[in-house]
């Protein structure tokens with residue numbers, strides 16, 4: 001999965017260019033920076049590589065989601081429909097702009113179920129936020145159709161799917177806006193960072209302003225900038241952007257290695273009839289950052305997880321028990337552990353969402369393992385890993401059958 005595995009000279013050289021000038025801030029200091037503008041360079045590279053009309057870099061993926069929501073005008077009284085399986089940051093971002101995250105079921109794509117989305121629409125719904133989980137993609141045609149029919153915004157959380165495509169287009173560039181995260185464990189990294197992409201100039205300009213205290217960045221003198229709106233500080237630094245410039249150039253190479261290793265593990269597990277795989281809406285657009293598969297029952301899945309651990313096969317995620325990615329484990333939210341006061345209606349709506357039941361998602365997540373794919377495995381290592389995983393699964397299945 002992660003670009004950090006191959007951090008090297010390309011990244012160091014980019015960072016050193018910034019260190020030479022000492023101008024670590026992305027705005028201003030035009031003379032002293034000697035033509036080095038890493039954040040601007042990365043934004044332009046993002047537009048070119050992914051085919052986005054505009055890109056705004058920010059300090060994290062969470063900041064990117066928050067910024068996108070503000071720029072799309074999502075706020076108090078609005079509902080944003082999102083899936084039960086995502087990194088908790090998606091939920092946090094909706095809450096941070098004062099809106100209510102309305103959580104819906106996932107299906108066997110491990111992304112939001114369009115039927116569940118349709119059923120959750122109310123007069124308050126403002127946006128649908130699919131999350132392209134674990135390197136694959138949501139069912140964008142179906143979701144776009146729902147958004148068009150109900151006049152809703154489509155905001156793609158593509159933080160975990162940098163480089164994934166849906167019908168020839170990069171995810172994150174298809175909705176009204178889309179976000180990437182470049183945190184340390186994402187497909188490519190800036191150490192910390194994120195991006196909002198959009199094809200709408202007004203949305204982009206608002207992202208640019210929101211992420212820097214409302215500055216309009218129109219003049220040469222930062223001190224004389226106008227401030228059309230309230231904003232915050234979600235800026236990325238030049239040092240972080242420099243790492244990203246190097247990593248994005250390597251993305252095609254990373255994806256090729258990732259898919260090769262992904263397919264080796266896939267071939268090994270495919271030979272077992274009891275193992276089924278996550279449905280991928282557009283197979284050709286998969287990034288291969290994870291191989292996600294289902295076993296017949298929760299008990300068998302748990303036994304396989306234990307068997308993998310016993311054999312030292314690392315990097316297998318059982319999200320059902322993971323406390324960041326699946327709503328079942330967001331106990332701090334279920335208990336209402338908020339540091340500051342909320343408007344009572346906002347608090348009540350949030351608490352209602354995190355304490356809802358998700359039987360369809362539970363039935364899938366309880367049987368799902370996501371195996372992360374490394375860029376550093378040799379072909380031999382990938383084959384050995386695949387064989388070892390397959391052997392572990394067969395052993396558990398045989399024991400399950402014997403005791404049945």
Ligand SMILES: *Cc1c(COP(=O)(O)O)cnc(C)c1O
Nearest residue numbers: 060061062087089159160181183
């Ligand atoms: C990582 C991630 C985020 C947040 O990104 P950060 O850069 O860590 O803030 C948001 N959504 C999803 C789905 C993620 O995986």
